[in-house]
Amino acid sequence: MSFDRKDVIKIAHLARLDITEAEVTATTESLSRILGLIEQMNAVDTKAVAPMAHPQDAALRLRDDRVSEPDQRDKFQQIAPATEAGLYLVPKVIE
């Protein structure tokens, strides 16, 4: 299987990446080649193999439900593009 322009435009939208017409052409070509590489995986029958997510197959730890971090909001918001009254500002989403 290979990518066509429509696929690339759809994936770029899912990934929230603007893509220009010229980029669609180059990206379609390079992604198709990478897909060709990836599809070498299909040569192996893995029906009997359990998927492996992590090298140690470890379960996530639980911790006590208590406050462990100090409030650093002001420090963290100093590097934000736009804030007001301790809130992050984004373009209006509700009319």
Add this chain to the structure above:
Amino acid sequence: MFNKTVAELSTLLKAKKASSVELTQGYLDRISKYKELNAFISLDPARSLAQARAADERLAKGQAGPLTGIPIAQKDIFCADGWLTTCGSKMLSNFVAPYDATVIERFNAAGAVCLGKTNMDEFAMGSSNETSFYGPVKNPWDTQAVPGGSSGGSAAAVAARLAPAATGTDTGGSIRQPAALTGITGIKPSYGRVSRYGMIAFASSLDQGGPMTRTAEDAALLLNAMCGFDVRDSTSVDQPVPDFTASLHKSIKGLRIGLPKEYFGAGLGADVAKVIEAAIAEYKKLGAEIVEVSLPNSQLAIPCYYVLAPAEASSNLARFDGVRYGHRAAEYKDLSDMYCKTRAQGFGAEVKRRILIGTYVLSAGYYDAYYLQAQRLRRLITDDFNRAFEKCDVILGPTTPTTAFNLGAKKDDPVAMYLSDIYTISVNLAGLPGMSIPAGFGADSRPVGLQLIGKYFDEARLLNVAHQYQQATGWHQQAPKGFV
């Protein structure tokens, strides 16, 4: 002075034959003298020298540890409070980290000096350092050549003696491959050994930090400071951390070294093969026993990796949306347009490619065929290693199929670039420790790296095996012309 190892500098500092301020200033001068290598993204001499002064006070009080006062270059993937931390990306070109990564915190506690932040492939995605927003790094052995990647700036800095040691991170070979291409020593510990807290995430089930140094002994000293359980990293392992320097001097008589036949087949450069064979002969002289092993699914590691790593990356990099930190597009119509424009402007071509591949393999209808299949192959690749380790104590082979390629040679061919990590990637998939040490030079006089792969949490043995080789040979003492 600049040819001295961390261990030697540490002795000088403790004997008051040098001060940390002198060392730090000396290295800063060298960094500016060899600026054309482009090994560093940011320097903050005032901050570095303040740390050096504090280290000198600690030395004067006799409260120094082995790394107190030692300047260390930090890969720009580690958040360091008050330092510009870009991860090689335009997306973070204005990001001054508001906190320390655990690795940075541990070096600070040890009294080490942060010498600066090193150049790297954007978000650690690359094998040549050419995807950096800050431009490529040059290989000090030959400035036409790449230093490897993604920890290319750290590798070049250590090779050119711009820093006595540096940190790197390794997701598919990003410590070992640049170490090989620049003739230095680098170790990727077992997955979970070094905390990933504050280490900007690429592929969370594969990423691991580690030291890049000139000798195995120095790597052991840095690893002592870097390893340890951290509650702030949910995949950190609660395993005892030995003193990695304690077993360096042990004899390797009777050690069983496994040679995977798949690592010596087609695709391996003849000049690299010759160097590796000479290293095997050296190990035999040291009393090691050589056995053949097989890693039959090796050829599947690259396709498997290029599903899993981009999948994890597409999810990790979703956080870069222009809301809380980093780049935000100047003009946009609405929220969605702000995300799309911010990300299109902030990420470079290779990062976008991987986000797109990752988004695709995780999307509805393709998840089983790609992502689950890759996770199943990951287990087969891991099982291969476990079987091989029934017959040997360490696995040995080349780190890379060729010596450093030229700048620009593979820049426009992502698949060719991906194949340069053929021998390193499977180690990350399995989560094993892996190491690269200098073992000679190729036909083009560029360095060749020898890879050692160990059992889980057996870093001490890898360092011992590397140290014994470095006691018997002088490849690790070679320096690029024009930098000494």
